[in-house]
Amino acid sequence: MEVINSVHNNEVKHVVALHNKKERVISKEFIAEGIRACFTLLKSEIKLKKFYCTSTFYQQHYQELESFSVTLVSNAVMNKISTSHTPSGIVGIFDMPDNSLADWTTSGLVLAQISDPGNAGTLIRTAAALKIPTVVCIESVDLWSPKVVQSSAGTIGMVNIKQCSWQDLLTxxxxxxxxxxxxxxxxxPYNTTLTNSYIVVGSEAHGIPEEWLSSCQHKITLPMPGNTESLNAAVAGSIALYLSFYKNSF
Amino acid sequence: MEVINSVHNNEVKHVVALHNKKERVISKEFIAEGIRACFTLLKSEIKLKKFYCTSTFYQQHYQELESFSVTLVSNAVMNKISTSHTPSGIVGIFDMPDNSLADWTTSGLVLAQISDPGNAGTLIRTAAALKIPTVVCIESVDLWSPKVVQSSAGTIGMVNIKQCSWQDLLTxxxxxxxxxxxxxxxxxPYNTTLTNSYIVVGSEAHGIPEEWLSSCQHKITLPMPGNTESLNAAVAGSIALYLSFYKNSF
Structure with a gap:
């Protein structure tokens, strides 16, 4: 089994570079952390390149890991390749799927200028739980960033991700x-028919841009009897998706 | 107007100490950051002690702030008293309300061993938006911690917070x-009558303790046709609260 102890190793540098979008776009790879997110990714069609584990972690999980390509790393290397303050002990490198040729399904979710990775990942997780086939990402956080993958709990492999422009969506x-x-x-939305629907969720701070809003035929609003300003974007989007699910549109 | 430039000032030390539960319990005070969370708190019955602002922030917001007690602080002091990596420029000190004598309403939300402050705050925000009167916190994160207050977007003042034991709840x-x-x-829950309901939400990792579960007469589960393991706890709890809202129980 391969072992890397030096933080100056070239492979280590590559994994660290994958923390940034630029390297992910070039190499068409992304990283995931934690045994749960990694193994959820493996349930989808996402392909694993390899795992990096500390020896402690490997000893605890060798039965789950023995059929995979694993490189053991020192704690110093793990601290370097992990994006977490308290690394779990496993980082996986995966091939980014090419969904550009996937069919446009009749229903889906649109993330419109969602910059918060937690909200984006949480919405993907809800979409995956509801078997919503397509998530369209427009001017939002890069969905292959480690924080989005983490917040999706590894479910990002279960939906077709399309990163495009609003104009592309309209075509x-x-x-x-x-x-x-x-x-x-x-x-x-409780009293609205939601058939063949793409639910468009904007950012909490700025909402959906006016021009984009004007090209949506429908507007839906969740009741807020408590007179608060708004809900968390991931919560509001998830509730809307669930209500549309109960309307049997997906 | 009072000005503090030294990070060694006693008032600064007190605000920093409020980052921790111990000092909050002793002084019955808590902090909030950001103009939005602070002003949302002021819409409730929560009482402001004072604001600490950088001079840049004060100049940008003096019209909103002129009727309040404000102390100007240097950037170094702001970096010290803020819990954020990128401080917004305003920190407020508020009196912690005493909800122990508030009536137990017929409906509410129970946070059962929710340790994640983001999930706890987001659930409080949903409860406030739905005008759910009571949030019970059992063996969970301290709800007056800065991260919970932040995730609630300041709506924590709009609900009665009860921190108690499971046994207390049952009485x-x-x-x-x-x-x-x-x-x-x-x-x-879409097909369930939810009248006079307290919805109990557990942690994502461990769920609700078995013993507690056995004293709940009802179990509700959201459909997950996508065969994922679970939803984000704040999302699942919020969807359940919304569905119970549509059932007119609140």
Whole structure:
């Protein structure tokens, strides 16, 4: 079994470079951390390149890991390749899937200028739980960043990810299928038919850009009797997705 | 206007100490950061002690701030008293409300061993948006910690917070009102009557302790056709709260 103890090793440098989008785009690889996220990724069609583990972690999990390509690393190397303050002891390198040729399904989720990786990953996790086939990412955080993969709990491999522009979206999805989730002035999704719907979720701070909003035929708004300003974006989007699920549109 | 430039000032030391539960319990005070969370707190019955602002921040917001007690601080002091990597420029000290004498309402939310401050705060935010009157916190993260207050977007003042034991809860709320949210084997809340309900949400990693679960008369489970392991705890709890809202129980 290969062992790396030096933080100056070239492989280590490559894994560290994958913390940034630039290297991910060039190498078409991304990283995931933690046994749960890594093994959830393996349940999808995402391909593993290799695992890096500390020896302590490997000893605890060798039965699960023995059929995979594993490189043992020192604690110093793990601290370097992990993006976490308290590394779990395992980092996996995976091939980024190419979803560009995947069909545009009739239903999906659109992340519109969502910059928070936690919100983006959590929304992907809800979409995966509901078997929503397509997640479209427009001017949002890079969905292959370690924090998004982490917040998705590794479910990002279960949906088709499309990173494109709003104009691209409009060439594939009719305006009548676009349901913008807004803080005010929309219909309550509980009382709305949501068939063949793409639910568009914007950022908490700025919402959905006005121009994009005007090309969505429908607006939906969750009731907030407590008169608070808004809900967490991931929560609001997830509730809207669930309500549309109960309406049997997916 | 008072000005503090030294990080060794006693007031600065007190604010820093409020980052920890021990000092919050002694002084019955807590801190909030960011103009949005602070002003949302002021919409509730929570009382402000004072604001600490950088002069840059004060100049940008003096119209909103001029009627409040404000102490100007240097950037070094702000970096010290803020819990954020990128301080917004305002920290508020507030009196912790005493909800121990508040009535036990017929409906509410129970946080059962929720250790993640982001999940706890997000659930409080959903409860506030839905006008759910009571949030019970059992063996969970301290709800007055800066991260919980932040994730609640300042809405924590809009609900009655009760921090107690499971046994205490059972002396006030009948088992027939307790709806445990579980990953499997519960009824779909969409098809369940949820009247006078306390929805019990456990941690993602460990769920609700078996003994506690056995004293809940009802179990509810959200459908997950995508065969993922679970949803984010804040998302699952929020969806359950919303579905119970639509059932008109709150």
């Amino acid at each position: 594939h999805i009719p305006s009548s299928s676009l349901y913008a989730l807004t803080v005010t002035n929309g219909q309550d | 006030h709320i009948p088992s027939s009102s307790l709806y445990a949210l579980t990953v499997t084997n519960g009824q779909d």
